[in-house]
Amino acid sequence: MRGTDHPDSLVELRGISKHFGQGDTRVDALSDASLAVLAGEVVGLVGPSGSGKTTLLNVVGCVTEPSSGWMSLEGEVVYDQHWLRRDLRRLRLEKIGFIFQTHNLLPFLTAIENVMEVLELAGASSAEARTRATDLLDYLEVSHRKNAMSSQVSGGEAQRIAIARALANRPRIILADEPTAPLDSVRAAIVMDLLRRIAVEQAAAIVVVTHDESIFNRFDRIFHLRDGRIVTVEEVGRARPVGAMDAPRESAVLNTIGGA
Ligand code: ADP
Numbered sequence: 001m002r003g004t005d006h007p008d009s010l011v012e013l014r015g016i017s018k019h020f021g022q023g024d025t026r027v028d029a030l031s032d033a034s035l036a037v038l039a040g041e042v043v044g045l046v047g048p049s050g051s052g053k054t055t056l057l058n059v060v061g062c063v064t065e066p067s068s069g070w071m072s073l074e075g076e077v078v079y080d081q082h083w084l085r086r087d088l089r090r091l092r093l094e095k096i097g098f099i100f101q102t103h104n105l106l107p108f109l110t111a112i113e114n115v116m117e118v119l120e121l122a123g124a125s126s127a128e129a130r131t132r133a134t135d136l137l138d139y140l141e142v143s144h145r146k147n148a149m150s151s152q153v154s155g156g157e158a159q160r161i162a163i164a165r166a167l168a169n170r171p172r173i174i175l176a177d178e179p180t181a182p183l184d185s186v187r188a189a190i191v192m193d194l195l196r197r198i199a200v201e202q203a204a205a206i207v208v209v210t211h212d213e214s215i216f217n218r219f220d221r222i223f224h225l226r227d228g229r230i231v232t233v234e235e236v237g238r239a240r241p242v243g244a245m246d247a248p249r250e251s252a253v254l255n256t257i258g259g260a
Pocket residue numbers: 020021027028029047048049050051052053054055056
């Protein structure tokens with residue numbers, strides 16, 4: 001069957017496996033992973049080092065080709081024993097926003113140029129890119145730093161600029177590998193609030209790899225990995241401390257989808 005079991009899911013994996021190497025050197029990085037992430041959800045991938053978290057994130061991001069299984073993104077089947085799209089780079093530009101631990105800003109560009117770059121790669125004119133980049137830096141409350149060289153901004157500011165960059169092309173799937181690792185717990189909580197707000201306001205699905213236990217209560221669900229397998233799915237539910245983004249969650253998602 002090719003259709004989706006979960007009509008609202010932005011990310012759906014069924015029986016995804018990934019091994020590296022052959023014979024004696026074979027490593028099963030991911031075994032039979034199945035999951036679905038809905039619009040408006042923020043989920044965590046948690047597990048010991050080597051358990052397959054980054055591999056799973058990179059499969060969803062169409063960076064790593066699985067060895068077998070099935071995957072759909074925004075309801076489009078993109079992998080079914082092989083990639084179904086030729087131009088994976090374009091697929092990533094259209095659908096995926098990546099946020100990395102070491103925020104991957106280009107140090108020789110200013111903050112705004114870093115955001116404009118991904119817009120121009122996707123075909124925006126430089127005037128369009130400038131307008132959208134300004135709005136995004138504003139949204140992330142870092143527009144006062146827009147003309148600073150990205151090598152000159154603080155860690156927290158760099159992470160906001162990196163998030164602006166990830167959001168530039170309006171992806172509905174946002175993937176983050178240890179986004180709070182370089183931050184203290186207060187700044188980590190602020191970044192998680194920001195991701196929550198983005199999930200709600202953009203009706204996005206957000207997948208976060210983390211070791212940071214201080215943010216576990218910020219997720220809707222946590223997928224626990226061990227030896228390449230998803231061993232537990234923990235419903236975190238509404239256990240989060242009350243934050244500005246929490247209250248009108250469902251209705252906000254519906255409003256965004258409905259264009260209200
Ligand atoms: P985590 O992010 O949870 O630390 P990874 O997904 O990076 O785990 O790695 C899972 C397993 O796959 C590890 O045993 C790792 O060594 C192996 N692995 C990951 N990437 C590669 C690769 N490119 N080549 C060979 N082995 C890899």
